[in-house]
Amino acid sequence: MKLAVIGAGYVGLVTGIGFASLGHEITFVDVDAKKVEMIEKAEPPLYEKGLKELMKNLSSYRATTEFKAIKNSEIVFVCVGTPFKDGKMDLSQLESSALEISKYLSKQIVVLRSTVLPGTTENLIPIFEKYGKKAFADFGVAYNPEFLREGNALQDFFNPDRIVIGAEDERSKKILSELYKDFNCPKIFTNIKTAEIIKLVANAFLSTKISFANEIGNVCKKLGIDCYEVFEAVGLDHRISPHFFKAGLGFGGSCLPKDLKALISKAVEVGEEPRILKAVLEVNESQPLRMIEILKKHLGSLEGKKIGVLGLAFKPETDDVRDARSMVVVSKLLEEGAEIVAYDPKAMENFRKIFPNIEYRKSALEVIEGAEAILIVTEWTEFEGVDCKGKLLVDGRRVKVKNAKYEGVCW
Numbered sequence: 001m002k003l004a005v006i007g008a009g010y011v012g013l014v015t016g017i018g019f020a021s022l023g024h025e026i027t028f029v030d031v032d033a034k035k036v037e038m039i040e041k042a043e044p045p046l047y048e049k050g051l052k053e054l055m056k057n058l059s060s061y062r063a064t065t066e067f068k069a070i071k072n073s074e075i076v077f078v079c080v081g082t083p084f085k086d087g088k089m090d091l092s093q094l095e096s097s098a099l100e101i102s103k104y105l106s107k108q109i110v111v112l113r114s115t116v117l118p119g120t121t122e123n124l125i126p127i128f129e130k131y132g133k134k135a136f137a138d139f140g141v142a143y144n145p146e147f148l149r150e151g152n153a154l155q156d157f158f159n160p161d162r163i164v165i166g167a168e169d170e171r172s173k174k175i176l177s178e179l180y181k182d183f184n185c186p187k188i189f190t191n192i193k194t195a196e197i198i199k200l201v202a203n204a205f206l207s208t209k210i211s212f213a214n215e216i217g218n219v220c221k222k223l224g225i226d227c228y229e230v231f232e233a234v235g236l237d238h239r240i241s242p243h244f245f246k247a248g249l250g251f252g253g254s255c256l257p258k259d260l261k262a263l264i265s266k267a268v269e270v271g272e273e274p275r276i277l278k279a280v281l282e283v284n285e286s287q288p289l290r291m292i293e294i295l296k297k298h299l300g301s302l303e304g305k306k307i308g309v310l311g312l313a314f315k316p317e318t319d320d321v322r323d324a325r326s327m328v329v330v331s332k333l334l335e336e337g338a339e340i341v342a343y344d345p346k347a348m349e350n351f352r353k354i355f356p357n358i359e360y361r362k363s364a365l366e367v368i369e370g371a372e373a374i375l376i377v378t379e380w381t382e383f384e385g386v387d388c389k390g391k392l393l394v395d396g397r398r399v400k401v402k403n404a405k406y407e408g409v410c411w
């Protein structure tokens with residue numbers, strides 16, 4: 001099939017390149033000319049495991065800044081960002097894309113894949129219809145959430161747990177069923193707003209598991225109990241599952257924190273008090289600060305002390321630092337007057353744009369050598385077994401290191 005993908009960020013690129021490798025013809029449309037140029041040269045504009053190799057080996061995709069390129073597509077996936085700004089989800093990128101798309105609509109199926117609040121896709125219909133074509137009659141509209149984890153996004157694309165298709169007209173359902181026919185997993189067909197909230201609820205539940213693990217971890221630490229042992233046993237109950245129980249610094253990234261905040265704001269808007277969701281967020285905000293408290297317990301004031309930070313990405317295998325727990329940790333350290341030396345295998349360039357004035361090193365060992373105490377903020381595998389030279393190490397991610405005066409954040 002001929003597919004257009006609007007927005008070549010993580011979701012758009014992985015979706016497009018994923019479908020290209022299944023034999024479809026892809027046109028990426030992005031307003032960022034630099035990104036377009038890189039994709040045209042088969043260079044991924046972001047780091048994602050396996051993406052570079054796939055892009056090099058495929059020729060069935062192209063990229064442009066021109067929306068008119070969607071004219072001959074059967075499906076137009078919309079994958080632009082929906083950041084959380086000023087207390088609500090910012091839909092400006094979606095709205096401006098919808099307006100551009102509307103100029104070239106004939107009988108395509110427009111499929112939103114950006115994470116949105118229920119009702120958003122339907123609210124865009126008047127924009128899509130601006131030039132006289134009718135939704136569900138001339139062109140189709142659907143919502144198809146993604147459940148891709150950064151760092152595992154391609155693997156998740158090819159092996160999904162489920163595919164959710166929110167579609168209300170028969171033609172959209174038929175064409176999307178055809179597109180996904182070779183995927184061997186449950187396929188759930190719903191109306192559009194149900195599909196929209198399924199994505200938010202999935203992320204909210206994952207966030208809840210993490211904050212729950214952190215709260216229990218904090219209690220277990222005080223009781224001298226290892227929460228990792230606890231969750232290993234608890235997770236064996238098939239109703240619970242062992243995943244997303246890794247206690248530590250909490251969740252960051254471009255999805256879980258903002259989707260949770262958006263769901264909270266929607267709940268409040270409809271007159272509900274989302275007590276659980278609010279608590280999940282509260283635990284997540286205070287958890288990284290525990291690291292600094294442990295540090296102060298050992299070192300006293302942090303004024304003028306050199307603290308090493310290992311890991312800046314919001315999780316391993318990505319260069320993404322959006323809402324990373326490292327931001328909270330580094331900001332607090334700076335506020336306490338500490339000097340910082342940091343290392344991350346992939347995310348230093350992105351982190352430097354926000355914190356240009358801290359020191360960056362080329363390896364974990366260089367950080368350890370130059371610091372009085374060390375914090376592990378992201379669990380990159382290369383930190384495993386690293387020699388800490390007998391120094392104080394506060395671990396936020398349960399990494400096995402050597403020769404450290406060791407304390408875990410909640411174990």
Ligand code: UGA
Pocket residue numbers: 115146147148149150151203206210243244245246247248249250251252253254255256314315
């Ligand atoms: C998340 C969801 O996992 C995907 O299913 C979803 O598609 C995606 O958001 C999205 O909405 O697009 P992602 O943000 O890539 O994916 O990252 P996760 O693997 O979920 O990790 C998020 C954060 O939680 C990381 O900071 C990680 O360190 C933290 N985490 C994760 C924990 O602290 N403990 C855990 O047990 C698991």
